[in-house]
Amino acid sequence: MSDIDALKADIKKLSAKAINMKMNLHDLAEDLPTNWPNIMMVAQETFDAFKALDDARKTLKDAEAKAA
Numbered sequence: 001m002s003d004i005d006a007l008k009a010d011i012k013k014l015s016a017k018a019i020n021m022k023m024n025l026h027d028l029a030e031d032l033p034t035n036w037p038n039i040m041m042v043a044q045e046t047f048d049a050f051k052a053l054d055d056a057r058k059t060l061k062d063a064e065a066k067a068a
Contacts (some may be wrong), residue, residue: 021046
């Protein structure tokens with residue numbers, strides 16, 4: 001498996017995690033004010049998931065540009 005293929009596989013996993021975190025944040029927002037103390041934790045986890053996904057996509061773009 002090439003580095004690019006490995007990055008693509010990682011992006012799929014990170015994307016699934018980010019989507020899951022987005023849904024968790026959405027569900028939390030719908031249930032407010034119940035569980036309001038969890039807002040910061042869920043928001044940070046969602047932020048981290050999307051940042052990791054964005055970073056991986058940038059790394060893939062750079063790797064593809066170098067391979068071209």
